[in-house]
Amino acid sequence: MKSLAELAAIREKMKDKIAMREGGTDTRVVVGMATCGIAAGARPILNAFVEGVDKEGLSGQVIVSQTGCIGLCQYEPIVEVYVPGKEKVTYVKMTVEKAEKVLKEHIKGGKVVEEYTIAKNA
Amino acid sequence: MKELSLNVLDIVENSVKAGATLIRILLEETEEILTLTVEDNGCGMREEILRGVIDPFYTTRTTRKVGLGIPLLKLAAEQTGGEVNITSRHESEYPDTHGTEVIARFFKQHIDFTPMGDIVSTIVTLIQGSPDIDFEFQHRSGATCAELDTRQLREVLGAEIPLNSPEILRWIAEYLHEQYQN
Numbered sequence: 216m217k218s219l220a221e222l223a224a225i226r227e228k229m230k231d232k233i234a235m236r237e238g239g240t241d242t243r244v245v246v247g248m249a250t251c252g253i254a255a256g257a258r259p260i261l262n263a264f265v266e267g268v269d270k271e272g273l274s275g276q277v278i279v280s281q282t283g284c285i286g287l288c289q290y291e292p293i294v295e296v297y298v299p300g301k302e303k304v305t306y307v308k309m310t311v312e313k314a315e316k317v318l319k320e321h322i323k324g325g326k327v328v329e330e331y332t333i334a335k336n337a
Numbered sequence: 338m339k340e341l342s343l344n345v346l347d348i349v350e351n352s353v354k355a356g357a358t359l360i361r362i363l364l365e366e367t368e369e370i371l372t373l374t375v376e377d378n379g380c381g382m383r384e385e386i387l388r389g390v391i392d393p394f395y396t397t398r399t400t401r402k403v404g405l406g407i408p409l410l411k412l413a414a415e416q417t418g419g420e421v422n423i424t425s426r427h428e429s430e431y432p433d434t435h436g437t438e439v440i441a442r443f444f445k446q447h448i449d450f451t452p453m454g455d456i457v458s459t460i461v462t463l464i465q466g467s468p469d470i471d472f473e474f475q476h477r478s479g480a481t482c483a484e485l486d487t488r489q490l491r492e493v494l495g496a497e498i499p500l501n502s503p504e505i506l507r508w509i510a511e512y513l514h515e516q517y518q519n
Contacts, residue, residue, distance in 0.1 A: 217512040222493045225504050230497070248466065250406045253347050254338055258455075258462055265465060269503035281466040284404070 242277045242322060243297040244268075249284035255291035256310075263314040264294070271323055290333060296321060305333040340454025341373075341443070344413055347406045348375055348439060349463055355379025355437065359471045360463075364456070366478035370419075371443040371453075381427040381435040391423065410441055417447035457513045460485065461506050468501035474513075483516035485509065 246252070246261040264279045287293060290307035294317065297303050304327050306317060313331050320326050329335055338344045345362065352360045357377035365372045382390065390407045411421045419442040428435040443450055460474050464487065471491070475484040487500060490509070498505065 217508065217515050219489065219493050222490060222505075222508060225508060226494050226498055229502065229504060248346075248350070248462070250347050250404050250409065253343050254409075258343065258346060258458055261462060261465070262458060265503060265506060269507070274503055279465070281462075 242299065243295075244277060244279045244322065245282050245295040245297070246279070247283070247285060247291055247293040248281040251284055251288035252291045252293065255288075257292040259311050260292050260294065260309050260314045263311045264318060267315060267318040268322075271318065273323065277322060287333075290336070293333075298325075306331045307333045307336050338409055338413065338451065341371075341413060341451045342454040342456040342459040344406075344410045344451075345373065345375070345456065346459040346462055348410055349459075351406060352377035352379050352437065353463075353467050353470060355381070357436070357470060359473065361473045362460070362475070364453075364476040364478075366445070366476075369445055371445050371450075373439075373441040373443075375439045376436065377438075378436040381431065381437055382425040383427045383429070387423060387425050391421075407439075410439075413451050414441045414443050416449040417444040419443045457510055457517070460513060461510050464509060465501045465506055468499045481517070481519065483513055485513060 244264050246257055246264065248257050248261065261279065261281065268274060268277045268279055282295075285293065287307070292307075292309040294306045294309050294314065295303055296306070296317070304321070306313070306328070309317075309331065313328075317328050317331065320328050338347070349360060349362060352375060355377060357379035359378050361374070361376040363372075363374040363376075365374075391411070392408075407421070407423070414421050421439065421441045423437065423439050425437040426435045456476065460472065463472060471487045473486045473488075475482065490500060490505070494500070494505070500506075500509075
């Protein structure tokens with residue numbers, strides 16, 4: 216059974232890690248979570264990135280965040296990836312499987328998954 | 338929306354945008370009725386805006402101020418014979434007690450009742466997106482009750498550990514799931 220005491224133990228374990236996370240330019244993964252995004256299935260995609268970043272040990276370098284409607288509702292779920300020093304990449308009509316591939320090949324491996332980008336799907 | 342929990346995620350986002358620092362999400366279930374209450378201490382709405390939120394086709398707006406979130410919730414409730422009620426106190430008139438309350442009622446036995454779906458995922462997603470806002474969540478159904486208050490978590494974690502750290506989000510998901518299993 217989970218308890219708040221267990222949370223205190225997690226806090227102790229995390230203290231050192233938090234210090235490491237400070238500073239540096241991070242890669243940002245931004246998931247559209249307005250009505251259009253949510254209705255199109257963005258919630259499991261956001262969670263796939265949150266969990267995937269943690270699993271791949273990228274917590275220190277990658278920030279996963281949410282944004283509103285960017286006016287391309289028909290292409291939702293939309294995920295934007297900002298790598299420092301590189302042009303923004305917009306992935307459209309995402310699924311959990313596509314998210315996993317983007318995480319491995321682009322965010323971890325540095326290679327854009329061209330076939331899921333808006334340029335290839337518009 | 339395929340799940341009611343997605344409607345919840347969507348309309349709570351309005352409270353976030355209204356600048357709320359505390360958002361209460363309450364789900365109360367009986368055999369027949371599900372009542373959803375979302376209460377926030379955000380900036381509130383003036384009466385003419387409130388009217389616009391309820392009816393997406395009533396608008397004098399030039400820029401888009403409200404969207405389809407509330408109409409979709411209203412649809413989900415009304416197609417079961419239920420309804421949505423919104424009350425709001427705008428900060429200009431209520432400097433100390435401003436905020437908005439949305440109450441939706443659903444008849445669960447109706448064939449068009451949308452299943453709740455993954456409400457735990459909705460709560461985790463809200464905290465992930467707004468780690469500095471406090472959420473008070475309670476889901477009462479018969480004898481069971483699942484609840485979470487981020488103020489309690491903050492008390493244990495202190496200021497230096499954000500609630501949207503992956504370790505903490507995982508803990509929150511497991512904490513809630515366990516309460517549903519009991």
